[in-house]
Amino acid sequence: MAAMTPETQSFSCKEGSVDEDHLGQRRVCRGGKLSGPCRVRREWSGMLPGERYRFVFTLKNASTRADYRNLVNKHTKEFDNIHNNRQFLPWHRWYLLQMENILRKVDPIVTLPYWDWSLWSGAPWLDQILSFWSEAPWGFGSNGGRNGCVYGGPFGKHQWKLTNGNCLKRNFNGNPPDCIAIHKCLRIPYYRFTQFESTLRDTLHNNMHCRIGGKGGTMCSKLSANAPEFLLHHGFVDKLWSDWQKKGTNYKNAYFKGIIYLYGISPRMRPWNLRDLSKQPGGTCVIYEDPHHKNYKLCHESLSSLTISEIDAIPRQRFTRVSNLEFDLFMLTKKKAKDRVNEEMKSLEPKKVLSKGTEFNSWQDKKLGFKVEDVKEAIEKKRKKR
Numbered sequence: 001m002a003a004m005t006p007e008t009q010s011f012s013c014k015e016g017s018v019d020e021d022h023l024g025q026r027r028v029c030r031g032g033k034l035s036g037p038c039r040v041r042r043e044w045s046g047m048l049p050g051e052r053y054r055f056v057f058t059l060k061n062a063s064t065r066a067d068y069r070n071l072v073n074k075h076t077k078e079f080d081n082i083h084n085n086r087q088f089l090p091w092h093r094w095y096l097l098q099m100e101n102i103l104r105k106v107d108p109i110v111t112l113p114y115w116d117w118s119l120w121s122g123a124p125w126l127d128q129i130l131s132f133w134s135e136a137p138w139g140f141g142s143n144g145g146r147n148g149c150v151y152g153g154p155f156g157k158h159q160w161k162l163t164n165g166n167c168l169k170r171n172f173n174g175n176p177p178d179c180i181a182i183h184k185c186l187r188i189p190y191y192r193f194t195q196f197e198s199t200l201r202d203t204l205h206n207n208m209h210c211r212i213g214g215k216g217g218t219m220c221s222k223l224s225a226n227a228p229e230f231l232l233h234h235g236f237v238d239k240l241w242s243d244w245q246k247k248g249t250n251y252k253n254a255y256f257k258g259i260i261y262l263y264g265i266s267p268r269m270r271p272w273n274l275r276d277l278s279k280q281p282g283g284t285c286v287i288y289e290d291p292h293h294k295n296y297k298l299c300h301e302s303l304s305s306l307t308i309s310e311i312d313a314i315p316r317q318r319f320t321r322v323s324n325l326e327f328d329l330f331m332l333t334k335k336k337a338k339d340r341v342n343e344e345m346k347s348l349e350p351k352k353v354l355s356k357g358t359e360f361n362s363w364q365d366k367k368l369g370f371k372v373e374d375v376k377e378a379i380e381k382k383r384k385k386r
């Protein structure tokens with residue numbers, strides 16, 4: 001091994017650590033060296049109204065461009081090809097990067113945000129002034145009205161259109177999976193990559209598409225990439241893949257074997273080229289910043305000390321199961337496929353169920369769909385046992 005001179009030493013850093021340069025731009029340590037500045041993708045609810053407005057404004061501007069329309073239409077055209085196990089994760093990671101590149105032609109410092117909807121599982125459709133579905137200039141607008149069209153907010157019928165000229169449609173229904181379901185999915189070990197991938201895609205990802213879109217809504221149709229919330233939903237799905245990859249080299253490299261061509265993309269672009277978020281095509285480095293939300297800490301830090309059976313002992317409200325809406329859209333038509341998804345769904349569902357009429361003491365509990373007090377109790381019980 002070569003001797004470490006003070007010079008090389010000054011460049012060495014701890015693998016995976018993150019620091020900031022003098023401009024406050026974040027860099028990650030890879031192979032003993034700090035990368036160039038990374039694009040930091042942040043969770044929507046932790047962004048200030050001004051920051052949210054900047055993204056909404058940029059997206060609306062970008063949506064009149066030809067490259068934007070071509071990209072969105074590519075997703076529509078390839079829809080039936082890109083939602084199977086071998087295509088899904090890398091294809092959508094590629095899509096997000098292309099969309100981010102287009103947005104940055106309009107505003108060079110914008111990055112894609114994501115929305116961790118699992119933190120709102122018990123109350124996902126709030127449309128208050130600072131909520132996700134706010135009708136303020138920094139929001140995504142609320143539910144569809146007459147004919148399913150969205151009227152209020154920056155993407156309302158009289159202000160914005162899909163690439164085919166129609167209105168954006170929404171039909172909110174049910175509750176998306178909660179953050180315990182997400183936590184359990186992330187616990188799947190690397191040697192069960194196939195199970196991790198299909199759980200993430202078929203139960204978590206498919207579910208939220210049709211919770212937002214319902215029957216007839218844009219998000220629950222082949223036009224889904226037109227919906228502005230598509231980017232934040234897929235940002236979250238991509239972050240979950242990234243969180244799982246961060247658990248170790250085996251996790252990072254886990255993928256399907258064999259030669260895979262991604263549909264509608266240059267044949268030189270393979271899943272392998274999209275695997276490492278710190279080295280995306282074009283040398284781009286991307287980081288997903290964890291949510292600052294206290295519910296996030298509760299779910300992913302506090303629960304990490306508990307075993308799966310201890311987690312399953314926490315009573316939770318039910319979330320909505322995937323059903324024929326999702327099965328039809330994503331072409332899960334065979335009985336075998338439906339049975340598999342139902343099994344995966346069951347493994348994430350509460351084992352102890354809080355009834356729908358449960359009175360919650362706080363908004364925090366209501367949003368989570370379970371009680372903070374029960375989580376604390378489970379942790380306390382474990383501590384005493386030791």
Ligand SMILES: [Cu+2]
Binds near residue numbers: 075082083092
């Ligand atoms: Cu898609």
